[in-house]
Amino acid sequence: MPVDHYENFPVASILVPAPLRQPIEVIYRFARSADDIADEGDATPEQRLAELAAYQAELDRIAAGNTPQTPLFVDLAEVIADHALPIQLFRDLLDAFAQDVVKTRYADYPELIDYCRRSANPVGRLVLALFKRTGDTQLMQSDCICTALQLINFWQDIAIDWQKDRIYLPQVEMQRFGVGEDDIAAGRCGEGWEKLIAFQVDRARTLMLRGAPLVHALPGRIGWEIRLTVQGGLRILERIARVRGDVFRHRPKLGKADWFVLLARSIRM
Incomplete structure (x- = not known):
């Protein structure tokens, strides 16, 4: 997906x-x-x-x-x-x-995660409710997947969100890596920016992989739907890492050829 x-x-x-x-x-x-x-x-x-x-x-x-x-x-x-x-x-x-x-800025990661709890996680929980899969472990795994997908979209769309005067990168982490709003405005990808985005990519990947076992709890075709969703998110993270965080000039997207990769990887999950 x-x-x-x-x-x-x-x-x-x-x-x-x-x-x-x-x-x-x-x-x-x-x-x-x-x-x-x-x-x-x-x-x-x-x-x-x-x-x-x-x-x-x-x-x-x-x-x-x-x-x-x-x-x-x-x-x-x-x-x-x-x-x-x-x-x-x-x-x-x-x-x-x-x-x-x-709200257009987020002070730290917990504040951002609280937003994801309301903006992304309810969707996965609703789908699980439809399939009568609402155990604690299943809900936790779903939350991990949905939050990871939300974060991936944020990092994919940093330039687009900037045009709306929104920054989802936690402010304290921007400061830690020496990145300012002027770097986003200029599309500047120095060493600090690369490290900041690599940090976000690694964290989103860890979250996604933590939730990935959910696919084994879901029946038949919906399990495959989620497998492809998980692999699609991971593929976008690969693309962001490949361009070293330069989402300004290389916004990562999935094409038709990626579906063969996603399917092959989904089979191995």
Whole structure:
């Protein structure tokens, strides 16, 4: 799976069992549309927050047993009811998207991880709930994969996020490696930058590998979906390392040829 846009979400592909494709697609529509409210277009911060508040109000209606007012949430209410999905996970996603509207810097890694806990991890937990795989170890492994995918997207899109006045690199770690915001603005990849990005790549890879055994707990085709997702994320990290962190001139992406590599590696997991 390419790591792009709402890339921490395993989109319902042909590998997902047919009965669960529609629920996953509905959850994806919710997450993608809410993410777009926070991130796309030229709306003011006030307008974005108001639209996200309207999403929260629809979740409140579902939680109260009332009929939602929009088609998306009518579908979502049915999925939540049919699969007993925790509504707090949807609230967490909206909370993270609202944070993106107003917060553009992260002081340290724990602060960034707290954001990932709400922006990425709920998606994996919702998928596990659909498959009735919600043991403590499975949830932990899912969180590792989803957080790693979120971090990978951050490091892949440093230049893009800079254009939105966002920096997800922890400020204390930038200082530790002697990197300033002016380096990002100039696309400067000196020794400090290379070491900073190598550090982020290694940490994201470790997190991904910690979660990777989850694939053995998932049945059939969904296991393969997650295998490809994990390997796609690891492949992006390889690309970042190969260009020594220069994501300004070499934004890593996956092409058709990469699918053969991902499949071969997935077989060996």
